[in-house]
Amino acid sequence: MPNLRRHRLRISAWLLLGDVALLTLGLLLCLLPALLLVALPGLFGVLAAVATFPAAPFGLVMLKVPFSSRVQGDEDGIPLLPEQVPQLFTELERIRSELGAPRLDAVYLNSQFNASIRQHRVLAGRTRNVLWLGLPLLDTLSPAACAAILAHECAHIAHRHGRYASRVYFARLQWQAVSDRLERNRTLSGAPLRLFVEWYVPRFLDISLDFARHCEYQADAEAARVCGADTFAQALIGTALQRRALAEDYWPRLYTQAVNQPRDNLQPLLELARHGLLATPVDAAQAGTWLHAELCNSTERSDTHPALAERLAALGIDTARTDLPLNWQRAQPSAAQAWLGEQHHALAQRLDQEFAEFIRERCNDAREDYQALVGEHHELLRKQRIRSLNSDEIARLAWLYRTHLDDNPRAASLLEEALEQDPEHRALRQQQAFSLYQAGEHQAAAQRWQQLAAEPGPYQLGSLRQLSMLAMTAQDWEQASHYRQQADRLQKQTNAEQGPPQYHAHELAAVEVNKLAQTLAPLLRIAGGVWLLRLPDSRHYVLLVQARENLLLRLVSRLTGEQNYSQRNCEQLLDRLMPRLHLRVEAYLLEDNDPRLAQCTEAARMRLDASPD
Template identity: 30%
Template sequence: MRTEQARRRLVQRLEQEAQQAPARYRLKLALLALLGYAVMGLALTMTLGVAALLLLYLLIVRPPAEPNIAIPILLLGAIGIVVLRALWFRFGIPDGHLLQPGEAPALRGEVERIGREVGAGRLHGIVINAELNAAAAYVPNGIGGWGQRQYLVLGLPLLQVLDRRELAAVIAHEFGHFHGGHGRFAGWIYRLRSSWYRLLHGMAGSGLSAGHLFGLFFRWYAPYFDAYSFVLARRHEYAADAVAAKVAKADAMAAALVRLGLAADWMERSFWPQVRESAHAQAYPPVQVYGRLGAGLREHRHSQLHAPGWLLLAEPGWDDTHPTLKQRLAALNVPAQVRLNAEPRTSAAESLLGSELAERLEQRFSGEWREAADADWRAHHQRLAGERQRLQELDSRAARAPAEAVEYAGLVEDHRPTADALPLYRQALEQLPSHALGQCRLGALLLKRGQPEEGIQRLQRALDLDSAVAEPALRSLDDYLRTTAEASAAFEAALALRARCAALAREPQADAPAIEADELLPHDLEPGQVQALTRTLGGYEKIARAWVFRKQAAGMSALPHYLLLVDWAGSVASESAGLERLAGQLRLPGSFSVLSATGGSDLVRHLKRQAGDPVYRRRR
């Protein structure tokens, strides 16, 4: 299975098999999982087991005559210890605030009540973090990850946007991942995957040639196990939704899904860009950003009373185990146009968490965000200052080259909101109609101005010139579709172009520009974009860490190009295939390249020397 297309075909076949013959599918997955454990057991037997037998033989039956006879025993023992350490798990609790005894008694009582209704086992703790999400977190502990602790993770923004009934559905959904044979089986699969990659990482880090022998098996085993477990994980989302519908009713789960989708969209397209906008005026990140976020979420939860059509446009991915909103609503037997409760109910944070604890968590998360964002924020502020300086320089010129005219229009749009950049774009593109980014930005501006026919034509022209503009074109089309009547001809035309942009955005950028080490700068991704990137990277258990850099652009309005450096967690079947698959899933606001940290090029060596804190680190 060397290509992503082959993986997709296998996943499609397995999804059909899991639907038509679930027992057969689960049996095949269990046998495939046991094969991995058999290889691990064989590794221990052939190393520590053989070393122990040789030692007993020498001590009891035949005392050694030569001291060199201890060399194979020591070598086998050393390899066995590497394998044993790789299989021994001691993980910390999930990141966030672990509720202490006496904290949030109402929330604890609600969680315990739902747990009893579901029939879930012991919960080792409740963690509140800063994400708009909830999770059933397994914390493996012991040989092969057999021992485990279970934590319920609830995001503070999630508590602020849902009411108590909707939160109950979400909690029941997460308990559905813990509960029953399905949850135990899925947890076993997850722990096996972690054990396997940990084993390979230990072998690779040891420098022993035995790791190459495991690599031969891994090249065959890993892609199939990944595809098989992917199908199970996606089916478990439906099963967990069914648990939520049974405990809290299907309409509550559907309303929670819609509210979370709307809130995530608002955060990514409105809240975080507004926060980022303040970098024009201040060189340091703002304080109390999570206090502002909480207030905005409480207000936003009353702004929508139904699921808009654009929220249902997402297509199922081949790397995201969560089905789309449309698929989940259909499985719940709820109409796509979900009606939300119009009553001004209090949020779950107000009724269950308490204002004192919520404010304390907002302060903590704001401080953590500010500290993490400081370096990138200052770099972004300096870049904006450079753009303003460049704008003044272009202002002073009596004549501008065609490329400079397009750049000038973009700078005016970005830094002079009261000025009209539309005629500047038109004039510049008359001189340089082949400028893809200029055509894209003009098309987006025309859509904002209510001129969809020409705007769509400009975006089509931009895609014809350079497929790398697919991502910004997709964002502008999504913004337009949010404000347009669904029955109009303009909506249908924009929807058709959106499908083309989405297909192009999923393709890896094969013609990425050459990059020199001195051209690289800190990335300028917004917090929402960083979160989306880390979610994508989190779907790959082979990735241990990742760093993002930005290529220094020739012009201030040029399309950005990013470089993602990936550090693999041990040996992988094919680094080139893994990079190709990852590139096909990335969503970055421009073109990008993906490199492996194991590469031997001068650029990779320079990046490894200069890399600071990674943008992503796998939790262990």
């Protein structure tokens, strides 16, 4: 608790610093024309006052920001009442009483896979406590797991995190408003404030987000005290697994089915409420593989919540175990079935009606994705009639047969023929491993993944995860642990590096490079440098472009917030020239400090006078 007090004091000091800066700079900008009129003699003073007059309205806006009213946000969703769902409110009252939390003023049901609570002041200084419950969360987790999550949320208001967090959140909105104002008014009059914002905002965010994570740890500890550490840990794990199952499989599958079998009134939340077990994860081994990958993620500076591994470690859970006990299946009965009772399906239907526009957008997105895959399939077949496909194209076509068209035998035959011609191609071998696994030939698939796992590259980590899953399926815990440790080290190393992607030499013939250079000639004449590289293990290319810059251009850009004319010209030329290229190329405009510049060698530089080697 003392630690949180220190955090609050630090944040309060930074909030005060920000308000004082806004008031001081705003006052100076308001008075600037008058000060110049008085300080400079005669005509010079009048001209200076006229020139700086636009600074006064800008300063007035700055003065108003610290005193602007706090927008609390809409209380959206379906309001729930005790007489409507008594079981839910009985559980809420039990949890609230055990934690000593204040009463809830409102409870809403929404369509998010989440639960959240908000505190804010209303009339006479009283605090309003509002809880939001996501129906997908209630529909997939057990009553015990959801009770632990509710205990975590109630712990926030028991310790008054919510109201203070709202104050910090509102401060972020204030500074966002200031940044937006600076973006719209890119003038020298805003330069002092722009420089302060660039210095202040990143530091304020670091401190406020660190405070938010400390609040999460404290709420976790309170939930574990009330519900038990194992129960709360299972709630955290179940949330991670079911979120992935819904996001990566269930929702996409549902919307894709709606494309193939058009329906006038798709009701995804009602479908979920009526649905039984989810298709993924298929078993405890796949769930364990998902969990191991999630546990390798670390907390980022911009995160309001600590990473799963850190939260479990704080609860005393040994995350190094390969055979962690998992409630990986969708709960039967779910919290929604237990707490919403007869109102369950009616509430799901109401939410579907409220979010009908969002559902239509998702259906349109699924239709566009489906049509894009159909178009890609037809394009590959067209190329196949004209010429032999290269190995990358065959791997992609096999993937389309296997996943999009559900024709694994066709994919297997295509891959077998291609590997006779190019036995070392990694994308082909990876696709064959999945095809063999899909056909039930697990031993042959494991051999392919073992080969890929031994080769550094983009398929190494995924192959290690698949081998760990196969070992867990066979209950070979020693082998599963061996593969998991290798995969964890590789994933953590990749996460820690987080460097720029490593490109390869483009390996194009001189005639191809000359053809590109002629197309890009206008860009090559004005840019400081243009380099062509290749993405590893593919025939996709990247064009790295650096605009011409100098100290004066950088200084003016920093003070006014304007992009310098050289960068703007390069962007415009890229927009115009890229569609004319005959290769698949992605273009990136680099800043001076971009780490990818280290890969921009003379051998990769594009020149107008390029000649055959």
